[in-house]
Amino acid sequence: MKPADKHKRIAPPTQLKPRPKAKEKVAGSSPVRFGAIIYNVAGAVLSVLFLTVFFQHNEQAPTSANDTPWNYGYDWVKNSMLASNLKQIEENPGKSVEEKYLLKWGPGEMVYVNQIKKSVPDTGIVLLPPHDFFRQVGFVMTQNGPVLQPVGQQNVSKFSMIDIPWITYFVYPRRVVYGDSVNNPLYAKANYLVSFNGWGLDKLNYKVEKPTQFMVLSIKK
């Protein structure tokens, strides 16, 4: 049949056969056939065997693409990724979102983020240290999550508190502005400040008695 033949108009099904009366039986099933049971049992056994092979666990991680078993991806998602996650979830019920982030990424930058959220009201605008300052103290993020890493270490990317979308996501609806963004309209409106290693204490209109390494402070008292 040519494809074009398929689009010739045909009569709607309602015109071809009369509609059955209400409550008339239009379809149904007859009881189990014995012969089919045998085929089904055989089919089920084969299906289970297939799934067993499909998800067979490979103890050793492949060293190259050539020695990667054909089912490596399926094995990984079910026996490693899913199994370990379900176990971790079962062992850590009732955690808050903050606690889950700490569980996932470890106690790195998230500790500071949580402190900003606790100290600054939703309407607050937070002045963060300048970008260069963050780089000097080692605020960079590894591929495995935001942890404090020495600058220059391999396998680091730029995402972290140094990155405005990243920090905005975690402290939103609070707004943030960096110490070197003096032309940003938010700079003059900032009412909170993140002090790190003493940075920013000179911007306060009061004196901090016992400065610590990391503080979230109101700019005016």
Next chain:
Amino acid sequence: MFILIFFLGFSLLSLFRDFKITEKFALAMPIGFGLTSFLMYFLDRTIHSITATGIDLSVSLSIIALSGIRYYLDWKANDLPWKRPRQKIDLSWLTLVWVVFAGMTAYLVYGISVKGLYWPTHDFDAILGYDLLSKAIAHEHTLANSVLTSPEIVNSCGPRLLYPPLFALSNSLAYFNGLETPGLVTTLFFISWAFIIYALLRRFVSSSGAIIFTFLTIMIPEMFYRASVCGTNLPCAIYTSIAVMSFVIWYEQKKEGFFYLSLLAVIFGIWTRSESILFAGGIIIILLYIAVREKRYKYLLIYFACIIPLLLWNLFLKAYVPRDQTGIFILKPFYDASKLKQVLTAAWDIMSTKNYYGITFYITIAGFFLILIANIATGIAKKENKILAGGSVLWVLVYFAVGANLFSLVLFALLVIAVAYVNGDKWEFMLIFFFALAAYTMTFYQMKDEQGALFGPGGWLQSGYKRGLFNYAPLGLFILVTSKWVSWAFGKLDAQLELFKKK
């Protein structure tokens, strides 16, 4: 609110009589999300305020309007639902093979849903993109919010913040409802996905074939993993798969409703990620063929509506979003054999990497060879098949002479499409697939490779291309299972396995 969204999708699908009740249940959630996102956009553009009350109200009114239309049509045709004959329960599809694969699929979907609902958003693309936007939409009640209008944030986020807004708007529904994370949205998409695959495949293949390939599609490793991570690729793949499969059902089985479902799904796909336009392009080629050959222009003209979301979003971005104009594409045509080879090699490396796509693309290729060989072998008496057999031999010689390059790959695609066309084996499906995949791959060829941005680790190919293949991996599996040979084989198998004969 999510229940309302489900009913919105359900009532929209109920406008068409072509869908089975199971299909309506499967498709209701993603269609509901898509429609709700347009309602939210409409609220934003008209009253400049997206609120939970506004959404609830507009969704409820839409449900009432759509249900009212359905009721009116049924009443006019004297075919009200409660007057229709009751269907007796049909269990002819139930086999033990079905039970085993359905059980495994259900366990896996349950497991990944638990994971997705537990962990908060931790994917960089979500944090630095659409989930950040979702939070701002929910809190500031507008799309043009402090995130999307801040030059500093927009230019730091890059394109991930500027995807069309369906996913960001859907995620914001979670925040509107007081949830702390949007995991529920991705979970609802994925649960629906499992049912959608099965429901659409059942249009072509018996129950055992449909459930086995539902399992294989659900289990595509990278897609399965991403089902628990907040991301746009999975919803986009769901919409594009619905669009293509519905179009094939319309073309093959003349079910009018599926044409409109395809259009709706491709619109929602483009409203999620612009790259879905490639599938619309493939479908429009088929519609152009129908228009020219059969002098029927209606469907072609209607399908052009799919560019509306692209226009809407780009106009919005132009009006409100301060963007740097540095593009990532080379805008003039060029030929660089070495770059082309590098792109094609990298593309196949990604497709064949076991922990990304498992054996999915191997199954797809096996499907193409099956369609090629089985159709030519059984129809060799036809003159056209003799020519195509000669073409296939030529292709083998070309392949062994030059390997997998642009010429040999295009020749192979043309052969498969031609064989499918001559032998009535869903040529339109092959054409859409090859057109979209080729155009998608060539998009990366047109990208600049400054400082390893294209080929480097974590570059566009390694991250973007990899996840963009979500649109193609399910379709690759569907091509095999819906081919007339495989569906015939499963039909025979299920005839033997049938426990309850259909009366």
